[in-house]
Amino acid sequence: MSDYLPKFLYRLRFRTKITLGVAIMLIFCGLGIGLILSGMSSNALLLEGKKRGMALTSGLAFHLAEPLLSMDLLQMKNSIDNIRKQYDDVIYIFLTDASDNVLTHTFTGGFPTDLLRVNLDSRRKQPLLLTTERGPIYDFNARIVLGESNLGTVRLGLSRSDMDAQIYRQRLTSLFSTLGVVGLGIVLALWFSRTVTSRLNRLRKSVEEIVRGNLDVQVGFSPEKYCWELIDCNRRQCPAYGDVRRRCWYLAGSLCPNCLDREYPGKMESCRHCSVYKHNFGDELQDLAEAFDAMAMTVKKHIDELTEREKTIARQQGLLKTIMNVTPDFITLQDRELTYTFAGKAFCDYFNLQEEQVVGKTDCDIFPSEQAELNLREGKEVLLTGHPLAKEMCLKRLEEQRWFHVVKVPVYDENNSIMGVLLTARDISMLKKFQAQLIQSQKMEDLGRLAGGVAHEINTPLGIILGYSQLLMDDIKDAEVLEGMKIIEKQTKVCRKIVADLLGFARNSQSVSETVDVNDSIRNITNLVEHSFFLNGIKVLVALDVNIPPLTGDEAKLKQVWLNLLNNAADAIGKDGMVSVQTKLDPQGERIEISIADTGKGITKANLSKIFDPFFTTKEVGKGTGLGLSVSFGIIKEHGGKISVLSPPPAEYLPEDFAQSKHMGPGTVFIVELPLGSAPIK
């Protein structure tokens, strides 16, 4: 029970609490005061009644002295009858002389002699309460005294019932008055509590709105006049001017001279003396509501700013992430414990991991122990020394070898202490390849120059050997010697051709610039080789695009290229195969594509990158010099074109009727692209 009551009170609404509290207080105080006052007034009424009775009796005693002396019984009778008639609550009056003879009385039908036995001594406290058949009666005794002489006694009976009735009426009036006042008080308490709680409810609803996220609330009531109306300042640039939701004393930077350019609450000291404050300031609840409005607006402003910043950060994050994801470089960030806190998409893709599988992990969780140990050692070194680390490393993955340029730099926090390690790794495989090619080219160039020099020096002795050989052959009759001489001649010619090719490779011979019909040049060469190919069972399929316009170039050199490529195809086929020659104009009409595909043994992937190198050949010894494709490469490059090789050839380079059989190889296609304009093909 003792717990129940506080819980019950606790759960009551605030308005009910105020009303209940005030009502209980009013009832308690009202009834208490009412009872006290009622008791006091009852006593006062009773006392007043007694005094009145005593006054009546004493007055009568005074007035009856004269008729008593003169024994004027009529006057005595008239006097007491007059009083008896005048006051309804006077029950009886009688007069006795000094010898207790009843001289006159107001009774009819005899005298109640009991009265002569009671209250005889007027010196006792008056009145005496008598219990009679007519209810309680106060009996008053007043002596008629002149000097020291007692002339007689007046006795008067006053109805106590009438007094009680009067007291009862008074109590009833008190009760109803008290109830009326208490009722009025409760009504006022209701009104008061409603007034207070309505404002608190307004505040509560606003708080709920704010909890829901709506900061656009107004709790405080608008004043009758705003500050700019009160002082008629017309300072439109003042932040308080036109702000109907906040009082000026909450605003910083208001332009009133009294504001002293201070912010709330520092400016309140001066504001309390301001006429605007005195006019618009409310009670504590109004103050709270207005402070709440000001707080809501300030919070809203801050939240708006934060939202804007958040958007900017999100935008920047998105941008950063896009950059991180798009960049082909590996980017990772590790904290002081070398745990990954970020990993770029390129890094994840390369190691075939999700970002979630990297973030929160260490190198030991991701890499093999050897690699992880190396990474950890490097990371610790960077963390300890603070020196960046840069290196090139080769990673082999899925039989693919790739080179990376790795940089590890320390990351500093705002306290200028190292908080982690940033790793960037760039794939430099292509660079490495180009570096190798450059070295190779340099080597080839040196070799070409050496070969050119050697060839030039050898060319003359070879000419002499050949001349002398042919002269000697004219003179030699011996068949066997002649045969030997023929071999010398033949091999010398071979040498001269080698030397000529070397010279062609080493130095650009004079090019002729002329209009070349590519289709014609191809057709000439195919016609030339068609017969010899036929003898080896090799069929040549020619599909030329008739729309190909002529280009500017050296026809003879181009024909050499077509011949080299066709001979290579025939060499690759050996016996029984097919060679397909196609020309195509690209849709833009900017270049011509010539493809020569064969059904030969194909080229291994490892050799594909080497076949344009000088002296690289897969042919049998003595069959090729290894300079044909290098020369062709140089001619096409000279024309601003590009030559490439694919093995096996894609279907698009093969005609529909291109026969395939088991004994045929995978085949190769050489694709030559020649520009129609002056711009070379990249």
Added chain:
Amino acid sequence: MVSSRTTISCLCMILAVFFLSSCRENEETVKVSLEKREDIAFKQQLPAITYAYLPQYAHTESFQRHHLLVEYLAEETGLAIRQVFPETFDDHVKMFSQGKIDISFSNPFIYVQLANRFGAKAMARIIEEDGRAEFRGQIIARRDNQGIKSIKDCRGKSWVAVDPSSAGGYLFALGHFVDHGLKLDDFKEVVFVGGRQENVILGVYAGLYDIGSIREGSLNVVKDKIDISQIKVINNTRWYPGWVYAYSPRLPQDVADKISVALLRLDYKNNPRHRAILDAAKCIGLVPSNDRDFDPVRDLSKKVGLDLE
């Protein structure tokens, strides 16, 4: 703990409120029946010598002045003596004539009337507080009435007196006016207010009348009721024999003698009890008297046309 303390405090307050509200005196009651009635009759008074003081004042004043003297006489003479209270002077005369008054203490005019008409016999006169056995009347006016400074100024004024038969209150003054050439017609009006001398003083004091005639000494009677300094005495009359004790011819002579002796025995100076008696009666002693002492009054009555026969 707190809640229990609060509860106890509330209970104490409630009890205090009820205690205070119900706080009433316990009254003793006596049971009496008003229904039990009896016819009662007034007990007849024993026969006694009746003593009456001319109703110059209220009965209570008369009683207070003379009841000690009456008790003294009864005690001294061993007779039953009772004071009676006539309502008016006429009533006094009438009661004397009817034998309801045996001993009359009256002014000299009433005495002459009683003597002439009913054979009253004087036996003693009182000595006034001023040491005289005579008394006189006074003509008074308001002190601020500047138009009345001497007896002659009273001409044309309104005159109030207590009663046309009053000696000091009217007749002495009338005789005095006659002696000074003023007749009743010379006054604007002559009003008799009846009753007692105080009424005359109060009438003048209230400004209802210009002049009033009173027995000397009356002003002191009302000094507690009004400011008597506002009253001035215009003139005094000649001395006349004062108030007189007379006895009815019906009263046996020996009884009258006893009473006369007792009266004359009163010693103001030497007997404290007598002094108290005489103080109450507003005199300091008595002197023997006889009818001849009242001839001046008889003269006066003739002068003012008063029929005392």
